[in-house]
Amino acid sequence: MPVHMLSEGGGRAEAQIPNHLQRIEIKKLTLDSECEDKYVKGHVVLKYPLNVLPNGRQMLKAVIQEHVTQQSSSGIMSINVYFFGMLAKDFSDAVKQGGIVMVTGFSLIRSPTANKDKRHPCQLELFEEKKATVYVQNPKYIYVPLNELKPGVVVNVYGVVTYYKPPFPTKGTDYCSAVTIMDQSGRKLSCTLFSDKLEALPQIYKVGDIVRFHRIKTERFQGELKGVTSAGFSALTFDGRVGGPVIPRTGSKSYHFVEEDQRMLEMLRQWAASRCSPSEQNLSTVQPKQFFDLTCQLVAKAELVKSVLLKVWDGTKCSHPVWKVLEEEDILEGSAVLMYELQNLTVDVQVYDNHIEVAKSLKPGAYLRINNLHAKLHASTAKKQISNENHLQFHLHGGTIYGRGIQVLSADSYDVQELKKKLESAEVRVHPNVSDSVLLDFSINEGTLHAQLERCQQQSVTVLTAHQHMKITSLSNVKNCKPPQKFRIRAKLKSYEPKSLYQSVKRCCPKCRILQEIPDDESLAHLFQDASTRPLNLNLHNDFWYKTAVGCTKNKQQIAFHFLVEDDWEKDAEKTSVMVERASLNEIFQLSRRFGNIIPVTSSEEQLTLLDLSAPFLIQGKSCYYGCKNCSNVTGVRPLRQFVQQESWEATTIAQSLGIQLLHHVFLVKLELDDGTACLDAILWHEADKFFRSLPSEAEVNVALQEELERTMKTLCPPGKGFDELPWLDCCIMTYSTEDGVFNQIFDTVVAEETDILFNC
DNA sequence: GCTTAGGTTTTG
Numbered sequence A: 001m002p003v004h005m006l007s008e009g010g011g012r013a014e015a016q017i018p019n020h021l022q023r024i025e026i027k028k029l030t031l032d033s034e035c036e037d038k039y040v041k042g043h044v045v046l047k048y049p050l051n052v053l054p055n056g057r058q059m060l061k062a063v064i065q066e067h068v069t070q071q072s073s074s075g076i077m078s079i080n081v082y083f084f085g086m087l088a089k090d091f092s093d094a095v096k097q098g099g100i101v102m103v104t105g106f107s108l109i110r111s112p113t114a115n116k117d118k119r120h121p122c123q124l125e126l127f128e129e130k131k132a133t134v135y136v137q138n139p140k141y142i143y144v145p146l147n148e149l150k151p152g153v154v155v156n157v158y159g160v161v162t163y164y165k166p167p168f169p170t171k172g173t174d175y176c177s178a179v180t181i182m183d184q185s186g187r188k189l190s191c192t193l194f195s196d197k198l199e200a201l202p203q204i205y206k207v208g209d210i211v212r213f214h215r216i217k218t219e220r221f222q223g224e225l226k227g228v229t230s231a232g233f234s235a236l237t238f239d240g241r242v243g244g245p246v247i248p249r250t251g252s253k254s255y256h257f258v259e260e261d262q263r264m265l266e267m268l269r270q271w272a273a274s275r276c277s278p279s280e281q282n283l284s285t286v287q288p289k290q291f292f293d294l295t296c297q298l299v300a301k302a303e304l305v306k307s308v309l310l311k312v313w314d315g316t317k318c319s320h321p322v323w324k325v326l327e328e329e330d331i332l333e334g335s336a337v338l339m340y341e342l343q344n345l346t347v348d349v350q351v352y353d354n355h356i357e358v359a360k361s362l363k364p365g366a367y368l369r370i371n372n373l374h375a376k377l378h379a380s381t382a383k384k385q386i387s388n389e390n391h392l393q394f395h396l397h398g399g400t401i402y403g404r405g406i407q408v409l410s411a412d413s414y415d416v417q418e419l420k421k422k423l424e425s426a427e428v429r430v431h432p433n434v435s436d437s438v439l440l441d442f443s444i445n446e447g448t449l450h451a452q453l454e455r456c457q458q459q460s461v462t463v464l465t466a467h468q469h470m471k472i473t474s475l476s477n478v479k480n481c482k483p484p485q486k487f488r489i490r491a492k493l494k495s496y497e498p499k500s501l502y503q504s505v506k507r508c509c510p511k512c513r514i515l516q517e518i519p520d521d522e523s524l525a526h527l528f529q530d531a532s533t534r535p536l537n538l539n540l541h542n543d544f545w546y547k548t549a550v551g552c553t554k555n556k557q558q559i560a561f562h563f564l565v566e567d568d569w570e571k572d573a574e575k576t577s578v579m580v581e582r583a584s585l586n587e588i589f590q591l592s593r594r595f596g597n598i599i600p601v602t603s604s605e606e607q608l609t610l611l612d613l614s615a616p617f618l619i620q621g622k623s624c625y626y627g628c629k630n631c632s633n634v635t636g637v638r639p640l641r642q643f644v645q646q647e648s649w650e651a652t653t654i655a656q657s658l659g660i661q662l663l664h665h666v667f668l669v670k671l672e673l674d675d676g677t678a679c680l681d682a683i684l685w686h687e688a689d690k691f692f693r694s695l696p697s698e699a700e701v702n703v704a705l706q707e708e709l710e711r712t713m714k715t716l717c718p719p720g721k722g723f724d725e726l727p728w729l730d731c732c733i734m735t736y737s738t739e740d741g742v743f744n745q746i747f748d749t750v751v752a753e754e755t756d757i758l759f760n761c
Numbered sequence B: 001g002c003t004t005a006g007g008t009t010t011t012g
Helices: A086-094 A259-275 A336-341 A353-361 A414-424 A434-445 A449-457 A475-480 A521-532 A585-594 A641-646 A651-658 A688-692 A696-701 A703-716 A754-759
Strands: A003-005 A038-047 A058-067 A076-084 A100-104 A107-110 A122-126 A133-137 A154-169 A175-182 A188-195 A210-221 A224-238 A291-303 A307-313 A347-352 A367-377 A392-396 A405-409 A462-464 A485-497 A505-508 A546-552 A558-564 A577-581 A597-603 A608-610 A618-620 A623-625 A664-667 A669-674 A679-684 A728-738 A741-747 A749-751
Touching: A003 A086, A038 A076, A058 A086, A058 A100, A058 A259, A076 A086, A086 A133, A154 A188, A154 A259, A175 A210, A188 A210, A210 A259, A291 A336, A291 A414, A291 A449, A307 A353, A307 A367, A336 A449, A347 A353, A353 A405, A367 A414, A414 A449, A462 A728, A475 A485, A475 A679, A485 A703, A505 A696, A521 A585, A521 A597, A577 A585, A585 A597, A585 A618, A597 A651, A618 A651, A623 A651, A623 A696, A664 A688, A664 A696, A688 A696, A688 A749, A696 A703, A703 A749, A728 A749
Parallel strands: A003 A133, A076 A122, A188 A224, A347 A392, A577 A597, A679 A741
Antiparallel strands: A038 A058, A038 A100, A058 A076, A100 A133, A107 A122, A154 A175, A154 A210, A175 A188, A210 A224, A291 A307, A291 A367, A307 A347, A367 A392, A367 A405, A462 A749, A485 A669, A485 A728, A505 A664, A546 A558, A558 A577, A597 A608, A597 A618, A618 A623, A669 A679, A728 A741
């Protein structure tokens, strides 16, 4: 068989041919070339119909093209090939245009048409009887040139994007995106693409990108051929520039990309580069009245009456004087420092109508492409304008024609990489004066300007209440510094303990600063159980300041209630204070629903006394108050009248009267922080109320607040996220040593509210 | 499997 079929698709063609054969490049072929055991490899770019010569012999002409993957057009060389006899018939039947062929046993003769067709000066001739052989690898996918499309077929195509409208939700179930492409044939195809999955639509960044569509269906609409998605549609998108990355953007999990694709891509790139002037401009190259595409970084923004103002830079200086929209820059959202430093490089872009919403959602630091931006001459209507020079102003008008709109570019995209190089080499000329030295100092500490801006985007979910100008220290440095010291850090919260914040509510003595364990419900029940077995002392019933009533439970347990005399407990139970003797924990809680203040007591020989300080000395509703075992000095229960008169049933005053040092509620949360340089455990303790903007005493008893705190923690440390996806936390921490070791404690830091996030730049 | 949308420069 003179025509050998090689397996389709991905496998390398060379691996499937006899290995004594050696390749000879088309461009190296001459009439003198020694061609035995040599093969020529190329793509079939043209295949003519089978022809019969006057002598009755069959003949077929094809053009094969060698593609050398270098970046110059001289890397492409094509040659005419003639097949004779059965070889012609077999070739005609077996080979598809676009397939890869490797031919051996050919003869080389001068090409009579070289001058006309600009192909190789030689041509190849293959005769079966001279042992010519053709190895064929047909492409898995055939890409149809746009000028060969017919209506009503499902095809695969390549093309350069000449127009696109980013995906938008339709009135139906899908997203829709419109893309018009063009190929070397000069023909355009407008495609309407639908998908219920956003990522399945082509991720086009700009006009000039190159797309590959699989399974697009052609149909006639208003007299023109259009493309629409058909079942199994998939798209790859590439940067359209010669030398750009050959990395497809796609939502497909698996896609077929072979030599042939690379060839198609590079051919289109070459062609596109030779064609039209790009719509992309720098601020330095843009001319008045132009509509252009701008790749830039957002420095600041402000919402105006009928538009949104975006202050952007692209690292180049506009060659025309630019119109500043605002004289006062106070209303701009963004870092004043960076605005100041970049004042000579930024331009004001005014965004109107349908683009306002997108503009509002942008964060300073974002990398943007603004498509079809209008560089207008400012109408110098204002009489006060002294300068004769015409200022340029930049407007993004309403509508989406010509792909008009704003796109946020991902920080790792090719365009942003290129932009960053420009931003880094930009000449930022500022004239520091004395009063600005602090600000400049700040910026020098923080790396390049665009990186500083970028960080604005990665907003912190916490906000500092002071020390904003302190330099950020890495956690590895914090660990290496000798305590005590204070730092500003920026890290991510990898985990925290305890998982439920109400479990983090502890008691701490404000006097001796010692954290004291609170018994759990079971231990408490035991405490009250023990106390309930002690006998009642009838001598202690009724005194000048309380009246005693004895009740009996279902279990025939006697409970004594000592009511303060001034209280009218039948009328005003909620304000009533009662000392309760011999009640179980359950009974105490039941009573606390009825009476405002419960003070558990027990009888000694001479007086009523409090229980052990392990038990709460006061129960108000669901709240239990405890005393410090170190700092309290409890004797008997003294007359509590004065507090009733003052109607001051604050736990603190009751505690005072009983000789108790009240324990305060505190949050104690352990945070595992990581900033990529090191991991560090820090605690939230003395300033935790400030941090959460909540009271721990409330958190202990208020379910709604517990839920809110849980939500807060999920914002700081979203479950199931990888390190990269975690938000940053700006924190102040202090390090200190105790007998138990070195601790790191958070201070002057609060959880950001939405408005903080907006302005925390 | 059906539907969806189907752009051609503001005038600030």
